[in-house]
Amino acid sequence: MRESHQLPLVGLLLFSLIPSQLCTICEVSKENHSRLNPLLNTMIHSKYARGIQAANVLLSLKLVGIQDQNLEQQVLQEVSDSVEKKRSDLTSGELALVILALRACQNSHESVIYLHLVSQLEEKFQEEIENMGVHDGNPLTNYYQLSLDVLTLCLFNGSYSITEVKNYFTPANKNFYFGGQFSVDTGAMAVLALTCVKRSIQNNGEDLQEINHHIESLVKKILSEKKRNGLIGNTYSTGEAMQGAFHMPIAAAQILPALMGKTYLDVNNVSSCASGPGHLNISTHEPIPVEPTISSTWISVNYTVQINETFSIQVSVPKGSVFLDVMEEAQKMNPTAFRFKYVESSWGPYIISVQGLEENHNDRTYWQLLSEGKPVSQGVGSYVVHNGENLEVRWSKY
Numbered sequence: 001m002r003e004s005h006q007l008p009l010v011g012l013l014l015f016s017l018i019p020s021q022l023c024t025i026c027e028v029s030k031e032n033h034s035r036l037n038p039l040l041n042t043m044i045h046s047k048y049a050r051g052i053q054a055a056n057v058l059l060s061l062k063l064v065g066i067q068d069q070n071l072e073q074q075v076l077q078e079v080s081d082s083v084e085k086k087r088s089d090l091t092s093g094e095l096a097l098v099i100l101a102l103r104a105c106q107n108s109h110e111s112v113i114y115l116h117l118v119s120q121l122e123e124k125f126q127e128e129i130e131n132m133g134v135h136d137g138n139p140l141t142n143y144y145q146l147s148l149d150v151l152t153l154c155l156f157n158g159s160y161s162i163t164e165v166k167n168y169f170t171p172a173n174k175n176f177y178f179g180g181q182f183s184v185d186t187g188a189m190a191v192l193a194l195t196c197v198k199r200s201i202q203n204n205g206e207d208l209q210e211i212n213h214h215i216e217s218l219v220k221k222i223l224s225e226k227k228r229n230g231l232i233g234n235t236y237s238t239g240e241a242m243q244g245a246f247h248m249p250i251a252a253a254q255i256l257p258a259l260m261g262k263t264y265l266d267v268n269n270v271s272s273c274a275s276g277p278g279h280l281n282i283s284t285h286e287p288i289p290v291e292p293t294i295s296s297t298w299i300s301v302n303y304t305v306q307i308n309e310t311f312s313i314q315v316s317v318p319k320g321s322v323f324l325d326v327m328e329e330a331q332k333m334n335p336t337a338f339r340f341k342y343v344e345s346s347w348g349p350y351i352i353s354v355q356g357l358e359e360n361h362n363d364r365t366y367w368q369l370l371s372e373g374k375p376v377s378q379g380v381g382s383y384v385v386h387n388g389e390n391l392e393v394r395w396s397k398y
């Protein structure tokens, strides 16, 4: 992913994921805990806190130690129901997140009921490895999810092979890169997983040395990306920025633990979980929805679908519209050239096909979103378009 793909979130996320001694500046002081309320409310009152995506929210609530039995019970129910519904259709990373969320902050004797989920994850992790064997090193999902898998198996006594982890998580592996650009999020999640594995190794042999070496190189790569965006201070120092950059509940869920000085490595540490603020003020009422100001002003944008051929159209949409509105309008005007499909994900709508041409993880193909020829850093549901802008969806390889 290119530079423009790096959100302030990445800067903060990376610090949250690197072992905590590096992260003292991320933590919000006790007096300022109330400033986290907007983040909490964003996280809880959203359609993305439903279904399987609720796992992110539950994990975050438990990690930061918010003691609200009703709320926790409600989110827990949401997670359990969606596991029941999706069953074997869960991706490996989704299942890993579910386990992290359900088992977080529990004593080990309380958590026997989730043992079958850990065995399922062992199988899903092996399917990822097998897929890499047959498809040129490409997993079923991606390395962010493989890292979540290893982290979860490591934290909750699942079985995995240290040799496999050592071989697959070399920092030069192509799966750490999208379009030649190092993915900070992926690297950060891998550092967490490798740190857990490192702690589990008893002897001081070759395994330990190699894992240590992987961690060090990944941290170096992450830090070298950070210098370019350098937004850490600004982002959490102003409440406004928090509500802006982190208006997506998933973004809020990923950043909250960091702001409370917690990382995903803390989930099996019951005493660390319990030391949360407890008193954060969560509004139990849905915020009154801000009606989108139906603007009487219309803007005009150019929209292009780029495969081998180029298909372009001029579209008029109300001011304040997002990328998705433009795509929908273009589809109405010319369904043959501009028809598309999307799926809902934790980050909002994700474009999976245009003109019937579908992304494929085995081939590393996807639909990239661009503005003025540069990749945008948000999805179609969030990116607000401007008058005269040149938007593009491009058939690409990562």
Ligand code: B12
Pocket (backbone or CB within 6 Å): 005, 006, 007, 009, 010, 091, 093, 094, 097, 141, 142, 144, 145, 178, 183, 185, 186, 248, 251, 345, 346, 347, 348, 349, 350, 351, 352, 361, 365, 366, 367, 368, 369, 370, 375, 376, 377, 378, 379, 380, 382, 398
């Ligand atoms: C892997 C990945 C990809 C892969 C996905 C395919 C694959 N092999 O899995 C590729 C490289 C194709 C990709 C593409 C894009 N990505 Co991406 N991606 C990720 C990453 C590293 C991990 C996602 C994951 O597996 N999560 C774990 C699983 C369990 O959760 P999940 O919700 O089920 O995951 C699915 C969705 O996240 C979806 N997805 C991936 N990226 C994006 C982006 C958006 C906007 C949406 C709605 C969904 C989505 O693919 C995942 C697998 O199915 C995240 C980092 C992060 N912090 O989450 C960035 C991340 C989600 N991506 C991001 C962006 C911006 C994009 C693009 C819009 C870039 C672009 N300009 O084209 C495109 C999406 C365009 C589209 N078609 O709609 C941003 C989103 C920020 C935001 N505020 O919206 C993130 C957070 C990276 C970052 N820090 O900037 N991505």
